[in-house]
Amino acid sequence: MLSLLFVPLQGFYTKQTHKRAKLEMKHKVSAVLIVMNEAAILENTLRALQWCDEIVVVDSGSTDGTVALCEQYGCKVFYKAFEGFGEQKRFAVAQAEHEWILSIDADEVLSEGLQTEIQAALAQPHIAEAGFYLPRTLIFWGEKIRSEYKVPCLRLFHRQKGEVTPDKVHETIKVSGEIGSFKNPIWHDSYRSIHDYFHKFNKYTTLAAQEIFHKKKGKGKWLIVVRLPITFCQLFFLRGCFLNGFGGFMWSLFSAFYPVVKYIKVLELERKAAKEKPN
Incomplete structure (x- = not known):
């Protein structure tokens, strides 16, 4: 019964059953994720990234079908033994082909409004910003937690102007230059029980x-x-x-x-x- 209390995202976004119309972007973007046995929650995340030019996934030894699910959604999957969250994400960025990097966790889902905002920004001929804050909202026990409501997280950045820190946990992205922000949220659905x-x-x-x-x-x-x-x-x-x-x-x-x-x-x-x- 306890697990039934941890299905919050169904009430906060519309499940996408097909690819949404993609804006014509002048700047290509690579979404990067690190995973380990995330099959139970990953599909919603991948659905919300289908507009990206590529999705790079770094797996550290999943045994639950995570890799097969990623391949089903057209991701480029790489393996790296886990050495800390920062190092895993730095490796993921290194495998990406494009200049703009969208760093997303396996338990995060981009709202449709945020997807549109990011595409609109990348459709501009010139982007002055080195990176962008994405507002992240935590869903816990079926509630949008007030202390974690639209917390700005730097997740979209130009790889020549920024990098992921090598911290083992609570890694961040550091950029040199102006930072913009978006209004629509990432839904952070981190805990299944x-x-x-x-x-x-x-x-x-x-x-x-x-x-x-x-x-x-x-x-x-x-x-x-x-x-x-x-x-x-x-x-x-x-x-x-x-x-x-x-x-x-x-x-x-x-x-x-x-x-x-x-x-x-x-x-x-x-x-x-x-x-x-x-x-």
Whole structure:
């Protein structure tokens, strides 16, 4: 029954059963994705990218039919063992043929309005911007989460003016030059169940902790202790998640746990390193 609560996107966009009319674009674009066992959610993402000049997918060893699904939608599929999200995406960009790069995650679906906006921008003879922000809205427990509503994410960029950072997790795109923005959203449908949420939670906090540990940027224990209630109150009250009801409460609570668990894992790594250090 729990999984039935995680089918939110059906109510937020119209399912596309055929290719939409494509605007004549003067600048070609490559959509790039990294995947690993995403067959259950990937089809909606690929449908919304059919107007792109190519779709480049980097797989890290899927066993659930993800690769076959990508090939069905005409994607160019490459394999690379997972070395962190940043490195996977940098590899994907390197395989792309075109100058403009649209970086999308497997759990994101471009709204029809956003597809039209991007095509219109790429139809201009000259594009002054080095990149564009795409507003991303998280769908969780059937709600558009207030704290994650139309958060600007830099996802469309000119490859000669920008690049993906090599961070293991929470990688970003950096560009040199002017950045434009669009109005219509990407629907971010990231979690199929609570179990799926904590599976990703554990993976991301571990990768983030490893990166923080290697950079020697850990936090003191008391800062970790006070972080949870402060983060919860910021999200639930100040950023309006209480308006999302129980779904907003869960998102605020889980999000408040994230930095706490991340820095506890850093402490664990520091304790392990201290024990292994020769006297």
